[in-house]
Amino acid sequence: MDNKISTLAQLLDAAGTQWRVFDIGRRITKIDKDSFEKIENAQIPYPAPLQKHALFAILFWDKKATDEPYIWFLKFPLDEESKLVQASRDHFSSMVLEALGTQLTGAQDGKQLNNNPYIFTPNANKRAAFNALMKVETNKPASIYYEQVQLYFTGKLGFTDWQSLSLQGIADFSFRLDKTENTESLLNSLAHIPLEVSTPLSSMLENIAISPTLTEKLLKLAKLSIENSDITSLVNYLRCLSNTKAQGLLDELIDNILQTDLAYELDIILTITGRTWLSLSDPKRLHMFMDKVATTDKHPDLFSGIFADLVAIPIIRPHLLGLLREQNRSKALSTAIGKLFS
Template sequence: MSANSINSISEFLLHAGTEYQVFDMGRRLTPLDSQQFLDIENGSAYAPYPRQQHAWFGIVFWNKRASNQHYIWFIKLPLDEQGLVVSATRNHFLEIIVDALGQSVADDSEKAQTLPDNPYSFVPGQSLLAQFNAFVKHTLKQPLSEDAQKVEAYIKAPQLVDWQQISMQSVADFVHGLKSHEHYDAIVSAFCTNKALYSDVFLNTFLEMSENISLPEQIETFAIERLQISGDVSLSALRALSSDVFSKRINTQLVALLRQEVSSRLDILSVIAARHFEQMDEVLLEVFLEQAAKVDEKEGHNGALFSGFFSDLVQIPKLRRQVLTLLHSSTHSQSLMKAFNQLFAQARK
């Protein structure tokens, strides 16, 4: 197998005799079918959930003929200004893996798991990795960890189970299997009944591990109640309220939050930009950018922070037109108008 004969990552995996599943890891964990991924990596389709001017993927592959071992690559590919994968960088990545691995993936070699040093690999943080592992197991119908049973036991009887023996991975596994659990209603009911008895550490972990699933309505209500406690904002609750569809209820909560001084923090703005783009109607988008402009000015970023958020949001395909329309509107507040003027000035340099 030579680099010249392979034209895509998809083709490499097929030639190597593997089956594979690609997951978009940009803003939500989302499975991509093989044609979607091929179109994205070939630059004929936009990356649907770009982040920081890159498309982020987790690629799980295996060879049934060799063993049951599953391998994972985490790769990020740069995007151009339109949000399409830069073909030259994808080809460079291909050269690296073909030169290093050849046919070794089909031979079930240990090399398949460890890619050679390259600028396109990334290591997910502990939280995202736990969610990814659970999401993969659920998608590929693999058994969840036995420790997930400890989570169920703690939810049902928090007085009898030591929460410190519960791992982040077991919480992620439990959360991702919750909707298909045979005692789903009873577990949700127990959670809502006992929530005052749970450790704050457990609750924060539970909510954070829920950011890539649809929450039961009762638990969504709990997350909203927990969003602001004692004048502070719970980032885990903010993450848990992430949704893959527009929700007027969540949208209203975010607008109200962004209109408060407490939201003038980079970490809060970062979570909203990364996880709540589905909620960004015209009102929320303008309120968000206005708050970003105020934080930029207050912290002396000279437009860099605002520009970063703007560049990030404008690359999301479903937001691009909306963001550009807002850019050219003439009805902004003074702080937002100033931020846009700085943006124009930077573009002219």
Template sequence: MSAPPLTLSGIFEQASISPRLYHLGREIAPCSPETFQAFEDQRLPWPLPWQQRARVAITFAPPGDSTSTPLVWFLAFPLDEQGLLEPAMRDGFIHRLLATLGQQPLDALAPVEGVDPLMKDNPLAFDPPPLTMALFHALAARDAGQPASRFSEMAESYFNGLSTREHGSSLGWQGVADIVARKDETRERQWAMCLDALDDQALQALCACLEFFPPTTPELLEALAEQNSVRTGEVAYSCARAGLASREGRASQWADTLLGRDVLADEDLAILAVRGWHHLEHETRLASFLEHLARSSTLDMSRWLKELALLPRLRLPLIMMLRDAPEDSALALRLSPVTRH
């Protein structure tokens, strides 16, 4: 008898199950089975780590039943300092899974009275917050060719100006997530023309979803930048998070403007690290960001450096900049000998 598979990918393959996988951490996006397999084999660091975890949604039909509602596992795998899988908890879950399948090969994966026995008391399992759950459902439905939820019509009417904009608080996450997950350039341009008419709650809801399905058109990015300049407090920051999440050139210019300031607020630094991290894949921007971070007297510099170092594309340039920081720089003064070497 052959040895049982040692990875979740291997178990799915042996059971002839083709799951859909999604990143549910720093970004909410599809994850290829090849990426997940390489991660499980410890051949590849997790590309989108969040809080030192690889947060994944795995959705699949139960074995032998492709017509029922797909099952969904929300799993957060611990990572080592290089972003690779720490396999102990994953292996424990696999042993539990194999034991369950050995007892009930076809029915074991189905939840009993709404409770999935494999997720109960499972240290890998996590409950996504409401926004993450709404965005995941919106993306999964779109990818499966299913219609948007019944809440999308209200959100569509609201943001297109077809219904009154006096009650933005009545919008739920799911409807906004649905229309943002299915947006195109035409819709982005429509939204760009109406951002100034939205109340604070509606604008924040739209921006919160755009953080994970970022703008692609110059018109929407310009409109977000304008609202960032005229709104205040958390509403302004929500516009910055949505805009800087984009990989377009206008968003990179926005990052340059922020980093060119003499003093950068802690919240701006956090936005760049969490939503605009891809703009830091640039020598000048990364150096400027690190100097601003070093000057902050309130942010935990060690924590932020560890988070950024887990990003595969930032790890090497970040380490090199930490080692080569000029002796008279704020960065060098903040770094301990242990951190630098």
């Protein structure tokens, strides 16, 4: 590898590109360049590990051209402190330099990096969401499916007529909620849309810092789903709310759930862990949640899996490790913790 190039940031700069980087793991969020370089250099941990890996989307383009941007979807292993294993980053960089040199744009036909072990393909939801976000970021028009979804959410088509909607159109609509008419349409239609629409919608809204107004509407519907023991709808509402700007309201909803038998349901446990993990950064709430997981009889290996997932998240790790030393624990929680080390 070129001695002058030791990081991905340097590689992208050396190629003369404009670039942006996104976390595309648990949710899609933009990472500022300073934070990305610190993550690259293992100066700070990756904030939201997914199965002991960091997942990035790097968007880059030639400063002098107007062509469509290039995208790398990259997956790198993390150490036990959730810091990037730099040897993997170095290996990827060396493979890129060998295949492309510093001509990252123009020379690519999509095949040179086909066998690169760090390149991955996100699932359909993530691809649609990132495509919608990319078009917003680069000031490009939405897909051809956007207008149909816009029309659907006005209610003019009837909410049962959802078969004509596409996942990409729902993504484009979701990432354009800053348009007043879209927010109003969504607020008016949320209580009426079927699961066939609310499920893909939730997979998009979980990436978006939704407004307090939309949060309050979703909270009312979530509380109704708790009253009705409607697990599927509650999962969707939790996903929609997971990146809300009104974190305190989401915390209250999680507290509400933890007071009910729904807290023992596998889908609810996995959604709280995977989507609303920020709510678990409160030690008392984390303690209550882990106690519920420990007393879930149907899934004997669940506790160890949830523990492994959460302990890798830097904001939760110290509180979860503190729980190991907590004296005031239920018998079920103490037993589950004991099995981690047996």
